[in-house]
Amino acid sequence: MSMPVSSESGAEISAGKSGRDRKRFTALSEALDDARRRAQAIVLPEPLLDFLYSRTRCRSMSRSEWEREIRVATALDENFTRFCSMPLVKDVGRSVDKESRKAVVRELQSAGNLVLGFHGGFGYMRRRLFGRMFPQGIIIGATTRHSAADGAHALFAAREALLSGGAALIAPDGRFGKESGLISILGAQLPITDGAPFLAHSTGCSVIWLALVRIGDTFTFKTTSAPRREEGESFSSYRERFYRFYGDQLEEAFTGDPANLPLILNWKLTFNAMLAGKVYRVRRPTRQFK
Numbered sequence: 001m002s003m004p005v006s007s008e009s010g011a012e013i014s015a016g017k018s019g020r021d022r023k024r025f026t027a028l029s030e031a032l033d034d035a036r037r038r039a040q041a042i043v044l045p046e047p048l049l050d051f052l053y054s055r056t057r058c059r060s061m062s063r064s065e066w067e068r069e070i071r072v073a074t075a076l077d078e079n080f081t082r083f084c085s086m087p088l089v090k091d092v093g094r095s096v097d098k099e100s101r102k103a104v105v106r107e108l109q110s111a112g113n114l115v116l117g118f119h120g121g122f123g124y125m126r127r128r129l130f131g132r133m134f135p136q137g138i139i140i141g142a143t144t145r146h147s148a149a150d151g152a153h154a155l156f157a158a159r160e161a162l163l164s165g166g167a168a169l170i171a172p173d174g175r176f177g178k179e180s181g182l183i184s185i186l187g188a189q190l191p192i193t194d195g196a197p198f199l200a201h202s203t204g205c206s207v208i209w210l211a212l213v214r215i216g217d218t219f220t221f222k223t224t225s226a227p228r229r230e231e232g233e234s235f236s237s238y239r240e241r242f243y244r245f246y247g248d249q250l251e252e253a254f255t256g257d258p259a260n261l262p263l264i265l266n267w268k269l270t271f272n273a274m275l276a277g278k279v280y281r282v283r284r285p286t287r288q289f290k
Contacts, residue, residue, distance in 0.1 A: 025084065031079040042075050056256075080124050089129065095217070113167045116170065173250070
């Protein structure tokens with residue numbers, strides 16, 4: 001069995017099953033340096049870049065500067081997702097400014113909170129940091145303990161946590177669950193499910209959008225309050241308000257700072273389908289109670 005070897009640059013090299021060496025980053029500076037070196041080699045569809053740049057709110061940036069930042073963000077997100085280590089998670093956590101971290105902890109410890117994310121914006125690292133800040137919280141994801149593939153089981157656990165005053169993290173743009181409708185994101189039709197608005201409506205909990213934002217070589221958290229169920233409000237009415245808010249946050253992310261816009265596969269497929277006049281519909285089945 002091969003043992004990890006520490007490098008002077010802050011990364012570990014370990015032999016994978018394929019026989020090829022695989023780097024696991026242990027420091028944010030190392031992951032960022034590598035992302036900047038690899039930026040130009042990141043393959044992104046040119047029509048998609050044209051489309052997003054035409055809608056960016058960062059009008060003072062040249063196309064080349066804007067595109068380079070997206071490539072760096074995509075490479076960095078890949079380093080987080082594929083080559084992460086616990087030391088790297090801790091180092092990214094240390095880079096988050098203390099005031100924003102304390103504010104998030106205060107806000108999410110005050111009552112039951114459904115925390116919203118998406119499959120972008122350094123989503124993997126956001127989940128890892130959320131798990132460290134709220135070890136008793138529920139995280140619904142493709143490979144988490146409360147797997148989205150387990151459908152009703154994951155929603156039940158999240159609902160119980162919210163009713164008990166805990167926190168639950170969910171990304172409603174995920175590919176698990178039965179499609180219940182479509183929302184438009186910059187013209188792209190995104191299939192969505194009822195899971196997240198169901199949790200918020202059935203528990204009456206607070207709902208918060210949580211973003212992990214890179215500023216240079218450090219990170220900070222940004223939270224935005226989402227609509228909460230009103231007294232006597234029907235599920236259909238609330239669901240509409242919920243997804244209007246969620247769509248607004250996604251559009252803000254895709255038109256905002258390119259340093260926080262890694263383009264992962266799901267969204268490349270979603271936007272590419274829109275540019276081809278189609279809707280990207282690939283949903284994975286979830287298990288249900290028998």
